[in-house]
Amino acid sequence: MKSALDSLQLLRRHKVVGGELVLTSVDFFVDWARKSSIWPLTFGLACCAIEMMAAYASRYDFDRLGVFPRPTPRQADLLIISGTVVKKMAPAIETLYNQMPEPRFVISMGACSNCGGPYYDSYSVCKGIDKVIPVDIYIPGCPPRPEALQTAVFALQKKIDRYWDAGKRVANPSKPTNEVLKEINVAALKARDA
Amino acid sequence: MYTIDVIEKLIQRFPEVSKIPVPEKFVRDPEPQANVPPQKLLEVCRFLKSDAAFSFDFPTHMTAVDHLKDGLFELVYALYSTQHRVGLILKSHVSRTSPEIDSVSSVWKGMDWQEREVFDLFGIRFNGHPNLKRIMLWEGYPGHPLRKDYVHVTDKYDSGLEIGTPGLDEQGLPVKGDGHGA
Ligand code: SF4
Numbered sequence: 001m002k003s004a005l006d007s008l009q010l011l012r013r014h015k016v017v018g019g020e021l022v023l024t025s026v027d028f029f030v031d032w033a034r035k036s037s038i039w040p041l042t043f044g045l046a047c048c049a050i051e052m053m054a055a056y057a058s059r060y061d062f063d064r065l066g067v068f069p070r071p072t073p074r075q076a077d078l079l080i081i082s083g084t085v086v087k088k089m090a091p092a093i094e095t096l097y098n099q100m101p102e103p104r105f106v107i108s109m110g111a112c113s114n115c116g117g118p119y120y121d122s123y124s125v126c127k128g129i130d131k132v133i134p135v136d137i138y139i140p141g142c143p144p145r146p147e148a149l150q151t152a153v154f155a156l157q158k159k160i161d162r163y164w165d166a167g168k169r170v171a172n173p174s175k176p177t178n179e180v181l182k183e184i185n186v187a188a189l190k191a192r193d194a
Numbered sequence: 195m196y197t198i199d200v201i202e203k204l205i206q207r208f209p210e211v212s213k214i215p216v217p218e219k220f221v222r223d224p225e226p227q228a229n230v231p232p233q234k235l236l237e238v239c240r241f242l243k244s245d246a247a248f249s250f251d252f253p254t255h256m257t258a259v260d261h262l263k264d265g266l267f268e269l270v271y272a273l274y275s276t277q278h279r280v281g282l283i284l285k286s287h288v289s290r291t292s293p294e295i296d297s298v299s300s301v302w303k304g305m306d307w308q309e310r311e312v313f314d315l316f317g318i319r320f321n322g323h324p325n326l327k328r329i330m331l332w333e334g335y336p337g338h339p340l341r342k343d344y345v346h347v348t349d350k351y352d353s354g355l356e357i358g359t360p361g362l363d364e365q366g367l368p369v370k371g372d373g374h375g376a
Contacts, residue, residue: 087351088332123339124331126351192345 034077035160038105038153041076041096042069046083048110048143055146065153073099078156079106079133080149081113085126097133105160107152108135111142118142200282201226203247210234214285225272225281232269232286236296236322242273242282243301250275250282253302256309258316262342265290267318271298271305288318297323315340 014021044052056062056069070076073096085093097104108129111117119125129135136159137152201213211234214227230238242250254272261268271284288295297320299306309320310329317338320326328335337344 085351087349090351123344123346127353131351131353189345192343 031160034103035157037066038078038156038160039070039076040067040078040080040107041073041100042071043079043096044082045085045089046112048082048112051143051146052080052082052109052149055149060146060150062150062153065150065157067153073097074101076100077103077105079104080109081106081129081135082109084112084117084119085129085132086124087126088124090126090129090132093129094132105136105156106133107137107139107149107156109139109149109152110144111140114138114140200248200280201228204228204238204242207241208234208238211238225283227283227285230284230286232288232295235269235284235286236298236301238284239271239298239301248275249277252276253298253304253308254281256305256312258312258318258340260290260316260340260342261287262290267293267316269295269312269318293318294321295319296321297326299323314338317341 044050054060056067062068067078073079077100079093079097079100081093097106106129108114112119112125113129116122116125116127120127126132137155139148139152141148201211205211205213205228208230210231212229214229216224216227242248250273252274254274256269256271259268259270266287267290269286269288271286273282273284274280275282286295293316295318297305297309299309299320300322306324307329309323310325310327312318313320313323313326314328314330315338327333331339336347339346
């Protein structure tokens with residue numbers, strides 16, 4: 001908000017009959033509005049979701065940041081992946097993400113959704129939600145405290161502030177290559193047959 | 195009825211059943227354990243539930259253990275009688291090569307999902323089960339993950355790669371004969 005008004009001072013004002021006129025591009029204001037009302041989807045997965053709920057409640061009060069949960073992905077700007085992503089759930093998350101209107105943002109909350117966390121070696125847990133959908137902000141911790149989620153929201157606001165500057169989304173972090181995958185599977189099979 | 199009596203009475207009725215000694219030194223107030231041959235399991239369970247002297251009306255849980263070296267699966271049934279306030283653990287062994295046993299879901303409805311879970315994770319078939327499908331994992335999951343010889347196959351949620359990537363078959367395994375010796 002403050003930066004928005006500061007920047008307003010720098011804009012050129014044109015004196016016209018009956019008042020003043022400011023010429024600017026609308027992107028700036030759109031970004032400012034967008035970052036001040038980030039609406040996340042009501043969506044929780046595991047223990048991290050409890051911390052997320054605490055963040056929405058009165059002590060941390062995310063409403064003051066313009067963050068309050070929406071019941072449908074059609075009205076949501078933000079998807080907080082708060083918890084363990086099991087492989088059975090991952091396709092549903094992909095669908096939810098695809099149902100959200102652009103521009104959409106994703107916060108990966110906690111060790112589980114960052115990389116699989118304590119369940120990294122499990123047969124049923126997705127090794128990071130970024131294998132499925134692109135992620136904007138990662139929060140470390142198991143679980144991260146509500147303050148950490150708040151910091152992530154601030155970081156996201158900063159990112160949205162420069163959204164149009166950057167031109168486009170930051171690309172998905174690089175994925176392992178086909179060769180690496182082959183090596184993993186071949187090693188597993190060899191270990192079994194040995 | 196005292197805990198000690200349960201097995202003695204059961205063996206009187208079914209001589210095939212044998213007592214499993216419990217290390218009493220380590221377990222305070224241990225539940226009695228009995229070994230039941232798999233062919234007799236359904237009959238024994240029916241008896242345990244319907245006979246007034248036992249009336250095991252509450253199936254606490256069931257699970258399985260993989261004894262890879264012996265080539266056996268051990269099925270463990272934990273029962274409880276709310277009337278007599280005693281517990282009982284039944285164990286039954288089936289071979290790993292053809293893991294099959296009679297379903298006891300006709301005796302206790304609560305065993306239905308428990309048996310589905312054991313089927314899902316161990317691949318033990320329950321004959322006479324009304325709806326023997328996977329319960330935790332999804333249809334088409336390769337293998338049964340709680341078996342000791344289970345090998346996890348990397349899929350797209352482990353690697354971020356799409357199934358059907360060149361060089362991989364539908365399960366994410368390298369295609370045979372590509373020089374990797376798989
Ligand atoms: S990161 Fe920790 S707290 Fe969060 S969902 Fe995983 S196990 Fe639970």
